[in-house]
Amino acid sequence: MPYKRADSPYWWIFVKQSDGKRTRRSAGTTDFAAAKALEQQSRADAWKEKEWGVNPPRSFEEVMLPYLRNASQHQRSYETTTHRVKALRAQFTGVVMNALDGPQIRAYTTKRHAAGASAATINRELAALSAAINWCNVEYEWALPNPVKGRTMREPEGRVRWLTRAEVESLCRVASKQRNGALLVDFIHLAVNTGCRKEEMLGLEWRRVDLVNRLIYLEGQHTKAGKRRSIPLNDGAMDALKGRMAYRAEACPGSPWVFARATGDRVASIRQGFVSACKSAHIDDLVIHDLRHTCAAHLISAGVALAEVRDLLGHSTIMMTERYAHLAPARVRAAVRVLDGLREHGSSRLVHAAVPAHQGGALLKLVTP
Incomplete structure (x- = not known):
């Protein structure tokens, strides 16, 4: 039965998973009847999943909220993760994650890039989405697709700024x-x-x-x-x-x-x-x-x-x-000094040696008198 919480304007419901576990989550509505219907639908989906092997639709909110509540809070970057999720929410709210595909990920990347977000920022946001999907697949065995893999943006070489x-x-x-x-x-x-x-x-x-x-x-x-x-x-x-x-x-x-x-x-x-x-x-x-x-x-x-x-x-x-x-130029200075030694002593010279075409043609060969 839906219930109220002092810290939320919405009705909260109990959702029973196919493995028998019960979880609580916001119904996202202030309408009691709608919340009750959602709770009953969730129970029906869990029964279908258990008895018929049907994978019910999972929304973005159903994937992200339990991840943030149970897994991400133990991370040192929890506040950073929640900030990244705000950008994801603007694009994926209401999206059925069972049908999430590559074109949707590309559309998100294009939109964020056009808004001025860097490749590194976009990749970190998509990493949060990927982590949430993987967490739900492990904990709830939802078998959701994860099209984020292989679709991250190429990042420029890391910034190194230092003072003399x-x-x-x-x-x-x-x-x-x-x-x-x-x-x-x-x-x-x-x-x-x-x-x-x-x-x-x-x-x-x-x-x-x-x-x-x-x-x-x-x-x-x-x-x-x-x-x-x-x-x-x-x-x-x-x-x-x-x-x-x-x-x-x-x-x-x-x-x-x-x-x-x-x-x-x-x-x-x-x-x-x-x-x-x-x-x-x-x-x-x-x-x-x-x-x-x-x-x-x-x-x-x-x-x-x-x-x-x-x-x-x-x-x-x-x-x-x-x-x-x-x-650290000292690592290669010793190497180039070898050439100085060869030049100073004149003990060696570089000549061309004939090499068959199938072996790469002409080759520089070091000859010692």
Whole structure:
């Protein structure tokens, strides 16, 4: 029987699945009779599915709502996922997912692209739709088609923006003159010396800072990958933390947060101050996350191995770190120096050797006297 909830203007109904499980969902109507009819139809569909093997129609809402309620809430990107679903809802509300096909996915891609959405944004939105379909197929055994597979857009190479050391110092000089400038300067220095993400730093508590052993400890709930890691502290990072410690001792001795306001509360955002500092320092096209790129770029340029940078930054795979590989010219300098050696000693020369046409024609051959 339909019932009312205090947090919803609509009637809610009980729906019995073919496996006997009962779920509750909004009927999407304020009409009691319509809600009751929908509940009875759902029971009839479940019976047909169980007894006759008929796969009843599933709407976009029937697929997305239980996914968001049961699966996506355990994701770290839950808020981002719900934001992506808003774009999907505008196109797929009322669509029967049993009949979802490739042309509908292409139509969505075309529409979003025309609206100015990037290929990466569209792909993430379609990934949310695909995940919801897969979740329902596993949990409810609905056997819905998933035409998203193979229909994502080609994305351009990932953006890598980083600062030189001179630019970092210029940005810090400007930031220090702003309101709460010392906090922003310490944030910038800690970011470029540890490679931590914004939320990893703003959510950092003093209990996870080991100044004796010069380490920061991040548990699974604090990292994007959900894996714990420890971050060593160099002198630059130590100076930033000591600056925060001095501020804490003076303004908010009882605060557990490294980046705290005078009230002791955690700093929620530094975006406004960061944007203002970039503008004053005449640094364009820079976001907070680029401080993390800066740390990686400086390490790779100094010859640190990709695997070590991966471990420091907490990348899930080496592929994420390889986008900085072009900043490591030392890897190929040794190779081209071989040619210098050949030229200087004159011990070898390159000549053409005749090779049969079926083997590729002329071939450069290294001949040693």
